[in-house]
Amino acid sequence: MAHAIAQEKPVKNIWGGGVEPLKASYGKLMMWFFLLSDTFTFSALLITYGMSRFSHPAYADKLDAFTFNTAWWPVPDKVFDGVPFLNVHVPLVFVGIMTFILIMSSVTMVLAVEAGHRMDRADVQKWMLWTILGGIAFLSCQAWEWTHFIHGKHIGTLIDGQMFYGANLHRNQYGPPLFADLFFFITGFHGTHVLSGVVLNFLVFFNASMGVYEKRGHYEMIEKVGLYWHFVDLVWVFVFTFFYLI
């Protein structure tokens, strides 16, 4: 037994230095752990939404007879049913478009990363530009969504003896004050992430165009910023489900 062990090659301690135990660069690892901490932040926000919802009465009657009232939590389908330029009530369609835009821009981001692996500067530029456009399109949609939410519906809700339209941080026509507060906070915090993602995307697009990464010999910056961008997309998938679908 002892003889057999002695014949084996000495195993190198992978944590002893000189190797990459996780086979990922320092920058990418730190991005992963930053995103993990951001996951906790967003989870805390979304779970707070869940807790607030559970601590308010739910609307129990027929869905067709639903009216906004501060006594019960609103049905999302009834709140988010607008589409720009059209006077129609179709739940989910507009957020569906927003979801599609963000998933699409995630795809163009991976395509940029893939182009970076091939050191194809022109392709990186092309796909980064599409990704930036997707981000801006999403932010524009969100601006419309907020405006619509703040200005409210044609029919207001009676609060404290007077008709109230739309929403602010103190009261809203859709339901309990917390509903609008969490809407502003969660979609706002996500929108801020999208905005900083667009800025980062623009920075790496600019650097790629100037040939910085070609000179450096690799396009790893695209990968790191890409991780962040996909994370923003991931958070939206959860916001979409827990704010708009359920």
Add this chain to the structure above:
Amino acid sequence: MSSPSHAPVATGEIPKANTAAIWRTFWILLGITAVEFLIAFTVSSPMLRISVFVGLTFVKAFYIVGEFMHLKHEVKTLIWSVVIPTMFIVWLVIALLYEGGSGLSSRLNY
């Protein structure tokens, strides 16, 4: 994946794009979102709707993190370093949803 030494820059030749896996993931994500829409407009049982929506959300998350963020193809240690800490979220969901529900019932009953 990102070791610079493999970069083909020295030859000046740019290899052809290999994007089949990326588009496959895209179609899966699009398909799931389409199914969610279908369910939102057809299924009326609230419990069934909610559980399907939450389930499909995690399927989407799996594809975004696994394929787009490439985590599926990383070293096992890295995968677990990222995935295991999210267990705390499960605890927070259970704790706070329970807390919210009991807050409501105590206000209604007393």
